Amino acid sequence: MLSLISTMEGNVPRSWTPGMPIVSLRDVRKFYGSLEVLKGISLDVRKGEVICIIGPSGSGKSTLIRCINGLNGIQHGSIRVEGLEVNDPKLDVLALRRKVGIVFQQYNLFPHKTALENVMLAPLLVLKEPRRQVEERARELISKVKLQGKENSYPGELSGGQQQRVAIARSLAMCPDVMLFDEVTAALDPETVKEVLVTIKQLASEGMTCILVTHEMGFAREVADHVYFTDGGVIVEHGPPSELFNDAKDPRTRRFLSQVL
Amino acid sequence: MTQVRTETGNARPAQYALSGVSWYHGAILLLGFVIVFAAVHLNSREADATNLSALDTLSLWLPFILKGFGLNLLMSFLAMAIATVLGVALGIAQVSQLGVVRVASKFVTHLFRNAPWLVILFTVMYLLPVEATLWGGEKVIIPDWIKATFAFSLPVMGNISEIVRGAINSIPTGQWESAEGLAFTRRQTMVHIILPQCIKRSIPPWMNWYALLTLATPMASILGVHEAVGNAQAAMEAGGGRPEFLLPFYLFLLCLFFAYIYPIALWTRKLEQKYAVSH
Ligand SMILES: Nc1ncnc2c1ncn2[C@@H]1O[C@H](COP(=O)(O)OP(=O)(O)O)[C@@H](O)[C@H]1O
Ligand SMILES: [Mg+2]
Numbered sequence: 001m002l003s004l005i006s007t008m009e010g011n012v013p014r015s016w017t018p019g020m021p022i023v024s025l026r027d028v029r030k031f032y033g034s035l036e037v038l039k040g041i042s043l044d045v046r047k048g049e050v051i052c053i054i055g056p057s058g059s060g061k062s063t064l065i066r067c068i069n070g071l072n073g074i075q076h077g078s079i080r081v082e083g084l085e086v087n088d089p090k091l092d093v094l095a096l097r098r099k100v101g102i103v104f105q106q107y108n109l110f111p112h113k114t115a116l117e118n119v120m121l122a123p124l125l126v127l128k129e130p131r132r133q134v135e136e137r138a139r140e141l142i143s144k145v146k147l148q149g150k151e152n153s154y155p156g157e158l159s160g161g162q163q164q165r166v167a168i169a170r171s172l173a174m175c176p177d178v179m180l181f182d183e184v185t186a187a188l189d190p191e192t193v194k195e196v197l198v199t200i201k202q203l204a205s206e207g208m209t210c211i212l213v214t215h216e217m218g219f220a221r222e223v224a225d226h227v228y229f230t231d232g233g234v235i236v237e238h239g240p241p242s243e244l245f246n247d248a249k250d251p252r253t254r255r256f257l258s259q260v261l
Numbered sequence: 262m263t264q265v266r267t268e269t270g271n272a273r274p275a276q277y278a279l280s281g282v283s284w285y286h287g288a289i290l291l292l293g294f295v296i297v298f299a300a301v302h303l304n305s306r307e308a309d310a311t312n313l314s315a316l317d318t319l320s321l322w323l324p325f326i327l328k329g330f331g332l333n334l335l336m337s338f339l340a341m342a343i344a345t346v347l348g349v350a351l352g353i354a355q356v357s358q359l360g361v362v363r364v365a366s367k368f369v370t371h372l373f374r375n376a377p378w379l380v381i382l383f384t385v386m387y388l389l390p391v392e393a394t395l396w397g398g399e400k401v402i403i404p405d406w407i408k409a410t411f412a413f414s415l416p417v418m419g420n421i422s423e424i425v426r427g428a429i430n431s432i433p434t435g436q437w438e439s440a441e442g443l444a445f446t447r448r449q450t451m452v453h454i455i456l457p458q459c460i461k462r463s464i465p466p467w468m469n470w471y472a473l474l475t476l477a478t479p480m481a482s483i484l485g486v487h488e489a490v491g492n493a494q495a496a497m498e499a500g501g502g503r504p505e506f507l508l509p510f511y512l513f514l515l516c517l518f519f520a521y522i523y524p525i526a527l528w529t530r531k532l533e534q535k536y537a538v539s540h
Contacts, residue, residue: 069442095444098444102439104435104438108433109439112458121443121453122444125445125453171442
């Protein structure tokens, strides 16, 4: 299943220029022990693009997304983010993670900090920015995710959807160039799914580069520039949403879509 | 929310021995104390005029015994402070990424957790030098109570190390992941994210070990340290060493320690229940 577009194969130049893909994966293989979870994944994401990864549970979507910011290591292939090679033992992994924000299914807010403190902590500690500047940006981000008035609430006092929006704001506070979303609405009540999707949609419309793993097919169809269908650790099929959702070629894609649509 | 409170709140205290106490234990003890004193007092009144009654002897020596109890408290505070500092460091070392550090700290932790306190006490007594040289070069004799304090801190250190390790491991991995995703270093994650969340859940077992430590301090009397139990024994000797002294004196000591430990135990249980609800 490596036979993606032929132009995507080949060497990526060392230095990155804005015309090139901001994230670029080539033949990425990942093993857990002897279990091969990613079996040669290649994909490109251009700046400002929104791509969605869909596929059955266990197909390696989370693993793939976590490899992009170095939370998981890979055994073979290359992942480049703005010219940083993720699969380089000498990689400055913290520099990579400053460029790439990630939001998880389980929000994982820091429960002992208020919403505002959650958003402020990383810029203060990691970027070492002055507190006044950080607080100003954090308050802006909290209003951006429509949580004005909740600045001093603790995560335990917020609903799932509100917590997830704080998590998005927390990630954005680092001013990342790429955002990764791993099934961020999967743990939410149906009523609160929408408020999180609206936030992401707004982000996408502002030109943020987004890589989303999602089960919300309607949402993927609406926001994605490109959709990838994965199964068993390979990309089975990909294309613009109109093509993939209406006119899937592979029987596996069609079977999956018929189950979820 | 209230449902969680009753469910988890009732299930947890059984973990800690001291949490089993309740108010009527104190009442029973106090009643026993009063009855025994009354009996001893009535008996000894007609005994003979030359010897003081047990109660009079006790009240005569009361300041001496209480002064000894002050040393029990001082030893308990100092030992707990040492045990906490060393124990927290050891507990963090137990989850180090360096294998050598991890193995060494585990060894030290389990060595002191699984040794009888008396054996640790004697070992420390013989291992520590008689004198210490100060920065100025002058030599001072290390008092036995200091040595005993250090000895008592060691087993508690081992147990606090385990409390800290357990608390760190109980923090969901999602906390580590989201901190990692925000480009925190491991150290930043530990200091700002993980350890602050460990404090709350560690306080009840920590208090429990403080209570056990305080109860162990009379062991120092074996080595001639002038704490409450040793002083009470000395007072009985001085009063003529009469066998009818034994019950009131020891019952008094029991009440003394109980009066101090019991509120701590109740408070510990309260915190356990409170923290079982909110984290
Ligand atoms: N830490 C791990 N250790 C071993 N196997 C894992 C680990 N994480 C995921 N896997 C396995 O990798 C496969 C892909 O998992 P995942 O990336 O979570 O899939 P998805 O997100 O598409 O549901 C699954 O078979 C899963 O059991
Ligand atoms: Mg997943």
